[in-house]
Amino acid sequence: MKSLICLLFMVGLAADTALADQFRIREKKDREAYDLPYAKVRVLKGKEPKFEGRTDKYGRITVKLSKGSYLAEVTHGNTTKSVAITIDDRDTLTTVYLQ
Numbered sequence: 001m002k003s004l005i006c007l008l009f010m011v012g013l014a015a016d017t018a019l020a021d022q023f024r025i026r027e028k029k030d031r032e033a034y035d036l037p038y039a040k041v042r043v044l045k046g047k048e049p050k051f052e053g054r055t056d057k058y059g060r061i062t063v064k065l066s067k068g069s070y071l072a073e074v075t076h077g078n079t080t081k082s083v084a085i086t087i088d089d090r091d092t093l094t095t096v097y098l099q
Contacts, residue, residue: 019089020064027098035059039076
């Protein structure tokens with residue numbers, strides 16, 4: 001029983017430190033916005049990489065990190081652009097626009 005309680009406590013701690021926020025990455029061009037499917041996304045805290053992944057076919061990605069502000073580097077084709085993102089455990093899809 002003690003082991004089960006300890007395990008549940010540890011799982012609870014892990015759940016508090018790593019949150020999952022969902023983002024939709026779009027690029028603005030000529031007054032239009034386009035999804036960025038299969039783009040490489042690298043999330044940094046300062047200069048330190050904290051997360052790396054790819055968007056799905058609709059330009060969406062789920063980022064699991066601790067609460068805070070980060071810099072996302074998005075590479076699509078031969079172009080890399082950066083945008084600030086905030087991890088705050090929202091239940092909604094946050095759209096991020098690259099200029």
